[in-house]
Each structure stands twice: as structure tokens, then as C-alpha cells.
Amino acid sequence: MGVNLKDIAQRAGVSLATVSNVVNGYRPVGERTRQRVQQAIDELGYSPNLGARHLRRGRTGLIALAVPELTNPYFAELAEIAIAEAAGLGYTLVMENTAADREAELALLDGSRQRIIDGLILSPVRIGREEVLARTAGSPLVLIGEGVYDVPHDHIAIDNVAASHAAIRHLVAIGRRRIAFIGATPGGDRQSAHLRVRGYREALAAAGLPYRPRLVAGTDAFGRLDGMRAMRDLLALGDPPDAVFGYNDLVAIGALRALAEAGHRVPEHVAVVGIDDIEEGRFTAPTLTTIAPDKREIGRLAVRRLIARIEGAEVAGPLTVQTPFRLLRRESTGTPDA
Amino acid sequence: MGVNLKDIAQRAGVSLATVSNVVNGYRPVGERTRQRVQQAIDELGYSPNLGARHLRRGRTGLIALAVPELTNPYFAELAEIAIAEAAGLGYTLVMENTAADREAELALLDGSRQRIIDGLILSPVRIGREEVLARTAGSPLVLIGEGVYDVPHDHIAIDNVAASHAAIRHLVAIGRRRIAFIGATPGGDRQSAHLRVRGYREALAAAGLPYRPRLVAGTDAFGRLDGMRAMRDLLALGDPPDAVFGYNDLVAIGALRALAEAGHRVPEHVAVVGIDDIEEGRFTAPTLTTIAPDKREIGRLAVRRLIARIEGAEVAGPLTVQTPFRLLRRESTGTPDA
DNA sequence: CATCACCTGTATAACGTTATAGAGCCGCGC
DNA sequence: GCGCGGCTCTATAACGTTATACAGGTGATG
Numbered sequence: 001m002g003v004n005l006k007d008i009a010q011r012a013g014v015s016l017a018t019v020s021n022v023v024n025g026y027r028p029v030g031e032r033t034r035q036r037v038q039q040a041i042d043e044l045g046y047s048p049n050l051g052a053r054h055l056r057r058g059r060t061g062l063i064a065l066a067v068p069e070l071t072n073p074y075f076a077e078l079a080e081i082a083i084a085e086a087a088g089l090g091y092t093l094v095m096e097n098t099a100a101d102r103e104a105e106l107a108l109l110d111g112s113r114q115r116i117i118d119g120l121i122l123s124p125v126r127i128g129r130e131e132v133l134a135r136t137a138g139s140p141l142v143l144i145g146e147g148v149y150d151v152p153h154d155h156i157a158i159d160n161v162a163a164s165h166a167a168i169r170h171l172v173a174i175g176r177r178r179i180a181f182i183g184a185t186p187g188g189d190r191q192s193a194h195l196r197v198r199g200y201r202e203a204l205a206a207a208g209l210p211y212r213p214r215l216v217a218g219t220d221a222f223g224r225l226d227g228m229r230a231m232r233d234l235l236a237l238g239d240p241p242d243a244v245f246g247y248n249d250l251v252a253i254g255a256l257r258a259l260a261e262a263g264h265r266v267p268e269h270v271a272v273v274g275i276d277d278i279e280e281g282r283f284t285a286p287t288l289t290t291i292a293p294d295k296r297e298i299g300r301l302a303v304r305r306l307i308a309r310i311e312g313a314e315v316a317g318p319l320t321v322q323t324p325f326r327l328l329r330r331e332s333t334g335t336p337d338a
Numbered sequence: 339m340g341v342n343l344k345d346i347a348q349r350a351g352v353s354l355a356t357v358s359n360v361v362n363g364y365r366p367v368g369e370r371t372r373q374r375v376q377q378a379i380d381e382l383g384y385s386p387n388l389g390a391r392h393l394r395r396g397r398t399g400l401i402a403l404a405v406p407e408l409t410n411p412y413f414a415e416l417a418e419i420a421i422a423e424a425a426g427l428g429y430t431l432v433m434e435n436t437a438a439d440r441e442a443e444l445a446l447l448d449g450s451r452q453r454i455i456d457g458l459i460l461s462p463v464r465i466g467r468e469e470v471l472a473r474t475a476g477s478p479l480v481l482i483g484e485g486v487y488d489v490p491h492d493h494i495a496i497d498n499v500a501a502s503h504a505a506i507r508h509l510v511a512i513g514r515r516r517i518a519f520i521g522a523t524p525g526g527d528r529q530s531a532h533l534r535v536r537g538y539r540e541a542l543a544a545a546g547l548p549y550r551p552r553l554v555a556g557t558d559a560f561g562r563l564d565g566m567r568a569m570r571d572l573l574a575l576g577d578p579p580d581a582v583f584g585y586n587d588l589v590a591i592g593a594l595r596a597l598a599e600a601g602h603r604v605p606e607h608v609a610v611v612g613i614d615d616i617e618e619g620r621f622t623a624p625t626l627t628t629i630a631p632d633k634r635e636i637g638r639l640a641v642r643r644l645i646a647r648i649e650g651a652e653v654a655g656p657l658t659v660q661t662p663f664r665l666l667r668r669e670s671t672g673t674p675d676a
Numbered sequence: 677c678a679t680c681a682c683c684t685g686t687a688t689a690a691c692g693t694t695a696t697a698g699a700g701c702c703g704c705g706c
Numbered sequence: 707g708c709g710c711g712g713c714t715c716t717a718t719a720a721c722g723t724t725a726t727a728c729a730g731g732t733g734a735t736g
């Protein structure tokens with residue numbers, strides 16, 4: 001089908017090996033022959049067969065980014081960054097959608113998939129420490145975002161507890177007292193939900209506010225629809241909250257919708273805060289106050305770490321890295337930043 | 339590194355070829371030996387090296403979906419469908435981000451990238467008929483969404499002109515007379531923008547309404563920010579529009595935001611319609627009326643066509659397929675569907 | 677002048693798989 | 707009793723690349 005090394009070698013009147021050396025500079029080649037070979041390459045339009053190259057090298061140049069929801073803008077934005085970073089380092093990034101399914105996550109961890117992928121960046125939501133430790137596949141693994149700790153892999157995440165603290169402190173600072181949380185999973189199924197609830201409770205306690213279990217709403221998933229339904233339930237309480245902290249921006253946006261439908265004004269009646277800083281939250285009415293993780297840092301660091309491991313480089317520093325976040329005050333809490 | 343065919347062959351006491359036959363059923367194998375081999379496979383945990391397989395077969399099992407913006411929910415939703423469909427057919431789908439960059443689209447069309455990919459689904463925005471015709475790479479190509487016609491490739495899209503008609507007819511039906519369009523590109527840079535503007539003009543004419551150039555707003559890109567800015571400009575006109583049709587939902591959502599900021603009520607003062615039916619539009623305040631393409635059909639059809647071509651199957655029917663769309667009436671035009 | 681090191685370039689053996697040609701065996705029919 | 711077809715299985719040649727070992731030539735050094 002395509003032009004291969006042999007064709008170039010014939011055309012340029014040199015050996016196969018020399019062409020290979022010109023192409024990837026493994027060995028020095030004389031200036032005159034290099035030019036002849038280069039000319040042949042240009043004329044015939046050669047590009048290496050990556051399958052063969054990777055068979056020989058033992059690497060494919062492919063890395064995967066597995067996320068629980070492709071349609072969550074947070075992951076789309078993260079993916080865009082990671083794809084660019086990987087491309088810059090000569091790798092191709094494959095998006096994988098686990099759909100928040102436990103089996104899918106397990107299959108990815110040590111499935112046959114692994115043979116074609118040099119390494120995996122995984123945002124786990126249904127598996128924990130044991131499953132990760134039981135992993136047999138040898139290729140490097142970088143975890144992002146959720147709470148699987150004490151495993152021998154790189155892990156990049158924000159401090160979920162601290163992030164919750166910041167959100168709640170802000171709500172308290174603007175005078176709210178009945179603060180709800182939307183997006184807890186009853187069984188602690190999703191680790192980061194657990195952590196964010198913990199931060200919520202700790203911050204309430206620190207502010208001297210009572211913890212009211214009825215103000216913590218569980219959800220099936222973490223989309224807009226889930227946030228909307230949970231908010232409706234909260235509004236149906238005899239004594240509804242005066243502020244809501246959502247597990248993520250999508251949930252918070254769903255809550256905004258429910259509040260609008262019910263005729264409550266935000267932030268006058270109810271203030272709303274999310275996490276993720278997705279672009280959408282800058283265009284809602286009102287705009288959404290949020291905890292903004294440094295997506296660029298997370299995406300780039302995850303890719304760089306993974307590739308460093310693949311290439312066997314020494315990686316300095318601890319396995320677990322907590323990336324910075326900041327509170328972006330917007331209209332939904334009534335005090336927009338400048 | 340991994341377990342390979344040879345290991346299995348030794349363990350089971352058979353030849354390499356027999357193991358291969360057991361694995362992919364190319365030739366019949368006796369029941370007794372099949373079981374012995376299968377047992378060895380299970381014990382040693384063999385999975386084929388896809389690189390080697392693909393080198394031999396000449397295919398990689400990878401297809402790419404190249405879109406202009408990963409962070410546009412329309413493409414994220416489409417990608418989710420396409421990934422699932424490809425996986426079901428035994429292929430892995432790689433997401434590629436052209437960032438609406440002409441060079442990136444060209445590189446994809448016949449770049450070296452192609453050597454690792456069996457086929458490409460491309461949503462072109464900066465290239466046209468000539469560039470596609472000049473393509474030299476041999477692997478199958480399926481075009482989606484935009485207007486590159488009369489090329490020897492499958493093309494799956496909605497009828498952009500008809501979609502615009504439907505939107506404008508709806509606005510006229512609810513009594514609007516000064517209807518603006520947001521998201522034209524002055525130079526006709528993006529083909530579908532051109533088509534949607536044409537549908538807009540035709541529908542205005544059919545309704546006996548004058549075409550007012552000042553009500554057609556160009557934008558640099560097609561995101562929320564672009565829609566918001568364009569809407570602000572339109573509102574600054576002496577005689578602002580009573581309805582707005584956005585190039586896509588993101589643009590329309592940006593317009594909603596600008597209207598809210600300026601204190602205009604939607605749909606009472608200005609009605610708004612978009613295209614794409616992204617989930618976000620079901621949660622805005624007000625919810626967004628939109629032209630909904632059949633994303634499931636587009637995604638599945640594109641993948642199925644591409645794989646059929648890769649596998650050399652005969653594909654019946656014309657190259658160009660126009661998939662259905664429907665108008666979803668929501669609050670932004672004041673007449674929600676049941 | 678012989679030795680050695682060095683610099684270019686070449687021949688070739690992998691990498692792990694699949695497809696082709698063919699070898700052995702058995703039973704059937706002439 | 708011999709050939710022949712059918713059934714299993716095997717040996718082996720690719721696929722296109724990279725890395726290793728080596729060959730030839732040149733210039734410097736003892």
C-alpha cells in the first residue's frame with residue numbers, strides 16, 4: 001500500500017538501515033547521503049508505518065484518558081488540554097468513556113486493551129484501593145481527580161475537603177446559615193462525593209452551624225438533571241435552604257434551573273456554588289460561583305507524568321500531587337469578583 | 339514483556355499456527371486441541387499484541403473522529419455515541435481536535451497520521467471541495483456536518499438550509515418580524531454558516547419579510563462568548579430585533595445571557611432559537627428552543643459507513659445522506675411542547 | 677609502515693502475528 | 707492394495723521497522 005523504507009532505499013541507492021537512520025537519527029549519517037535520502041523521501045512521500053515501528057520498539061505511542069462522562073464539560077475541557085499536551089510530546093491520546101461503570105473501569109485496569117496502549121490516565125469513580133492494587137498489567141497508570149489513595153501510582157487531584165471548606169466558608173461569609181449539599185452518594189459510592197461531603201460537614205462545624213442530614217441530598221448521577229431533581233426535593237422541605245453547594249457545576253446548574261422554575265431568586269433567596277469552573281457557568285443567569293481547579297495544570301501534569309513513566313525517566317517528588325484551586329465569586333452568590 | 343503466542347504453543351504442546359487458529363478461528367481446530375490451547379491461554383493470561391496483529395493484517399483497528407471543538411457539547415455528545423458504536427464493532431475511536439484550524443484539517447486529510455488510522459470521520463470547517471479532492475491518502479473518509487459536496491466520499495449531515503427554514507418559520511408563526519441571525523462568517527469561511535444564512539434569507543423572503551443586513555451578525559467563532567458579544571451589538575442598534583436565530587445552541591445561549599444582562603425578557607421582548615439540541619439548552623433560564631439533529635443517527639451512521647468502507651463492503655445508496663431533524667419548542671420562543 | 681581508532685554505511689536478526697503451502701493420517705471407494 | 711479426498715495440524719514466509727554486529731575506508735599515531 002504505502003511507500004516504505006525499502007522503496008526509499010532503492011530510490012536513493014542506499015541500504016535500508018541508512019534510511020532508517022536518516023529518519024530517526026539514531027546513528028549519524030554523512031551529509032551527502034542524508035540529502036539524497038531526504039530527497040527520495042520527499043519525492044515519494046514516505047511516512048513510517050507506525051504499527052511496524054511500534055512492534056519493533058515495543059511501544060505504540062498511544063495513551064488513553066478514561067473519564068466517567070465525555071459529555072461533562074469538565075472532562076471535555078480537560079481532554080482538550082491533555083490531547084494538546086500529548087501531541088506536543090509525540091503521543092496520541094485516545095479518549096475512553098467508562099460511563100461511570102465499574103466493569104468498564106476494571107476492564108481498563110488490566111484488560112486486553114492495555115496491549116495497544118502505552119499508559120493510562122484514569123479518573124476512577126467506582127473502584128477503590130483494592131482494585132487498583134490488584135492490577136496486573138504492567139503499563140504505567142496515572143490517577144486523576146478522585147480519591148484512591150495509598151497506591152503505587154501517580155495521583156493528581158485537588159484537595160476535595162479543602163475545596164469544600166472554601167465553598168462553605170464563602171457561603172457563611174455572605175451570611176447563609178441553612179446550607180444544603182447536593183450530590184452525595186448514600187453508600188459513599190463515589191469517593192470524591194464522600195470527601196466533599198466531609199469538607200462540607202467540617203466547615204459547617206467550624207462555623208458553628210448545625211449539620212442537618214435533611215439538607216444533604218443524594219443523587220443517582222452528577223448531571224444537570226440530578227441537580228434539578230434534588231433541588232426540587234429540597235424546596236419541598238418545610239424549611240428550605242438559603243444556600244446550596246453542588247457536587248459539581250452541572251449539579252449546581254440543575255439546581256439553578258429548579259430554583260428559577262419555582263420562582264426563587266438567586267442569590268437573594270438561595271445562593272448557589274459549584275465546583276469545576278466549566279465555561280457554561282459563566283453564561284448562566286445568574287452566573288455561577290464555583291471552585292475552579294487548575295485544569296491546565298491537572299491535564300498537563302497527568303500527561304507529562306505518564307509519559308515520563310513510560311519512557312522510564314526518574315520522576316522526582318511524591319506520587320500524589322494536589323493541584324491548586326480558587327474560588328471564583330460570581331452572581332449566584334451575589335458578590336462577583338472584579 | 340507480555341505472554342505471546344509462542345508461550346501458549348509451548349505450554350499446550352502445539353504449534354504457533356494452531357494457537358493462532360484457536361484465537362481467531364481462521365481455520366477449524368480439533369475439539370481436544372482447542373480445549374488444551376484454551377486452557378493454556380486462560381492459565382497464562384494471554385492477549386494478542388495488537389501492534390503485531392495489525393502490522394500483519396494491514397489494519398490497526400483505530401478510527402479517528404476529528405472535530406473542530408471538543409468542548410462544544412454537540413461534538414461531545416456525538417463522540418459519546420460514535421465511541422460506543424465503534425467499540426461495538428470492534429474498533430477503537432480516537433478523538434482528534436482540529437481546533438477549527440485549516441492546517442490541522444489538511445494535515446489530517448493526508449498527513450502521516452493516516453498510517454496508524456484505518457479511517458477518518460471529519461467535520462471540516464475550513465476546507466472545501468478542492469482540498470478534499472486533492473487528498474492522496476487511501477484510507478476511507480466520511481464527512482459529517484458541514485457543506486463539502488460533490489466529493490467521492492460519504493457525507494452525513496442535516497439539510498442546513500431546511501433547518502434554517504424551520505427555525506425562521508417558527509419565529510414568524512409566533513409573530514416575530516425583526517429576526518436577526520447570529521453566527522454568520524463574513525467571508526463565507528465556514529460553509530454551514532453560509533448555508534444557514536441562506537436558509538434564513540430564503541425563509542424571510544417566503545414570509546414576505548425584508549432582509550436587513552444589519553440584523554445578520556458575524557462572529558469570530560461559534561461559542562457562547564461570540565453569541566453574547568454579537569447580541570450586545572444587536573441590542574445597541576436603534577431598532578433591536580424581536581427574535582434571534584443562532585448559528586448553534588452555544589451562540590444562542592450566549593445571546594440569552596446578553597439579553598438577561600440588558601434586562602430584556604425572553605421570549606416576551608426577544609425570542610431565541612438555536613441549533614444542536616445540546617443538553618445545556620434544556621436547563622437554561624429560559625429553556626432554549628432548538629433545531630434538534632438526530633445525533634444518534636449521525637454518529638452511528640458515520641461509524642458504520644466508515645467501517646463498511648474499511649472492510650471493503652458494498653455500501654448501497656447514495657454517498658450523501660441527510661439525516662432528519664426536528665424543531666423542539668421550548669420557553670425561549672414562548673410555546674413549549676407538551 | 678603498521679596499528680589503531682574512528683567514521684559511514686551495510687547486512688541481518690529480531691518484534692508477534694497471520695496466511696499460505698503442505699505434511700501426516702485416516703477411511704473410503706475402485 | 708492403492709489412490710484420493712478430507713481433516714488436523716505444522717512449518718514458514720511475510721508485514722515494515724529498529725538495533726546489533728560487522729565491513730570497508732580514511733586519517734592519525736607510535
